[in-house]
Amino acid sequence: REAEEMAKLKQRLVSQVWKIGIIFHSVIIGVTMGMSQNVCTIRPLVAALAFHQIFEGMGLGGCVAQAGFSFGTTAYMCFMFSVTTPMGIILGMVLFSVTGYDDSSPKALIMEGLLGSISSGILIYMALVDLIALDFFHSKLMNSNLTLKKASFVALTLGSAAMSILALWA
Template sequence: MAMMNFKLQCLLPAFLLLSILVTPSIIAAACQCPEEQEEDGGVRNKTLALKYKIIAIATILLAGILGTFVPLLGKVFPALSPDKDIFFVVKAFAAGVILATGFIHVLPDAYENLTSPKLKQNPWAKFPFTGLVSMVAAIATLMVDAGASSYYTRLHLHKAQSESNPDEETHPVGHHAHASAEFVGSSTEILRHRVISQVLELGVVVHSVIIGIGMGVSETPSTIKPLVAAITFHQLFEGMGLGGCIAQAKLRTRAAVIMAVFFCLTTPIGIAIGIGVTNSYDQDSPTALIVEGILNAASSGILIYMALVDLLAADFMSLRMQSNAKLQFFANVALILGAALMSLLAIWA
């Protein structure tokens, strides 16, 4: 268990950091865009745009910290503990946000990129690559989710069976087997939450880097201003969902903080990267469209799967939720509200 968790916690940040560093370099290498041009009919103003970007880095970072760390304060504030009903309501709201992010924000962007007329008609116009990549990402997420859980279950069942002693008088076999089954079930549930939290962070972070770079390369204040507010709320809501999953994973404090901080920094880092490659980055180049489209499509598949299966189905179909009509009602309201608010943000971002 320790070795597996160590690998997950080390490899995921390394993979995400590599994607952050490599993606803009790949895109920028193929881009040659003129320094002076207007975006969407707006007036370019590098100085004012840079001011808004700096403000965006600060506000988005603060929103990410607030959203991610609030659910992690259950030890300090018992009302926020994963064992409380309010936690299920907040998690339902966050799941609605993540679901809307996948369907309303990420998937349409991926479709727009991969069906752009600026790409070659063959093969991009002849096959729905957006749906294919999204589907493959969802299937891969399922395999990781189920595979990690089943591996850990088999590992501990084998360990429990090898340690059981039929001749032991003080601990009857039936009692020992029952206790072992309960231990395995509890341990497997914790592992699932750990896998969920790390895979969810992967899907959220990939999209966060892309939208950060998109804001960073823009030099039109009229384009950036509405994005600052929209992406700030975007990070706040997504942070709540991720923070809730991290809290349920019962990670060590250091590991939980590392995951939370990594999420909080991704969009600001994306903005900083965008500022650095402003003069060489062309969002409409074929390379940029393909890279962003594939990453967005994969991210949407991960987010949609995680929201529906690991966040919503796991809670809404649980005995605790179905035996409590009041909790179920408020969770439904929270889910709809979260999805509605995140969908509304699509007007600006």
């Protein structure tokens, strides 16, 4: 009984940390998109945003469902997930209008690269350490079925490779 409570508490903590990472990532991507005035930059960002939001939402939804939060907490997390990117876009548009940001300057490109790498690094860390590690190393099903474990590692590798290839166009 105590082990179940600890597992649920850990799942809640993981869900909340995952949500904070997604919020940070979504705001940074939104700011980048809102500040950009180049159509060639905006098109891949829209595609990346749609792709990322789908899978971030599925991942977060799974974590929240396993954690067993109350309805109010679940509704709040869903609300925050849905408004952070638009808030980032608005913030980026405001920053652009106030600062006259030039997205083709070397400083701007360095800043966009740094912010993008920080936000993606947060998501990669949380996915590998908080989410995937639980499933791969602390699951009775994974530890008892070697074929499933091998297939899961192959799927993880292929998914990571696919995301890296997609990053070439983003």
